[in-house]
Amino acid sequence: MSVRLDELDRKILVQLQQDGGRSLDEIAKAVGSSKTPVWNRIRKMREGGVIKQQTYVLDADSLGFEACFFVLIRTSEHDADWQARFLKALRDRPEVQEAHRLAGDIDYILKVRVENARAYDVFYQALISEVKVHNVTALLSMEEIKSTTMLPL
């Protein structure tokens, strides 16, 4: 059962994405409605899975995560068992912030956040000892120009 969204729903989502700490009163005023409809719509969008989660975004640098790598992976193995183990390994490793299976030449891309280059090597060695991969290229981020989870509504 999917949720059909109207203009008011979208306005509410914009508010929630911009600042998840606003009160219902503030949101209601911003979108030109009142508390009850705003509250009901948020609840429905939560239950319908449009809103996945509510979270706090932390500053990686302040917490000592100064290195960010994008990892491009090619593999020769494509059987179901190998893939299941590979996906599990990625999901279990907290350093992996993003993992996507790709179309084309390169099979997977990861975004990995670690303390430093040495910590990346530890991660890398651990990963390739768990599952065989054909070719790995690591791209080191020098500067995070932009980072957001916002969808353009």
Added chain:
Amino acid sequence: MSVRLDELDRKILVQLQQDGGRSLDEIAKAVGSSKTPVWNRIRKMREGGVIKQQTYVLDADSLGFEACFFVLIRTSEHDADWQARFLKALRDRPEVQEAHRLAGDIDYILKVRVENARAYDVFYQALISEVKVHNVTALLSMEEIKSTTMLPL
């Protein structure tokens, strides 16, 4: 003025990352403390920039964003003016969820979320008409295996 974090601070951050909707009472109980110290520490970490923002994460598919591309960019131009215009273009475009300047061969990587392949092409054409880039490779995501903003504390 940086914030020095102790074990209790870290426990609180873990709770906030896991679920940004928990009440102070719940968090206090989970970390083995009471409301006031938890509240004071959250406030300080906010002011100190350790906590960057509080937000709601939405489901891209539910909202019609069914295509996700990682874009690898090489450029020949490296002067300050070009770079300033390029960064501004990236920050201004809401489709761009991530943008990093890289070390080595490839100069930039972007993560771009759009409705479909057609919308990506519109984005791409608009971008290269704004700023000259030498070489662009787009990697299309077939499956989002993992996506989180959590840092492993």
Added chain:
DNA sequence: TGGAAATAAGGAAAATTGTTCCGTATGGTC
């Protein structure tokens, strides 16, 4: 080691916010 100052904790009060309830309005259907 003793003692004063600074810092952090816990509990309770006050203020704000979230949640429910209900009467009314609105829109769609036959």
Added chain:
DNA sequence: GACCATACGGAACAATTTTCCTTATTTCCA
């Protein structure tokens, strides 16, 4: 045009956040 279903706005209630105050704990210096 009447009925049903759905959504809205305002008020009442419940829960949470925020502040305040008192008590511990720690730190630092004599």
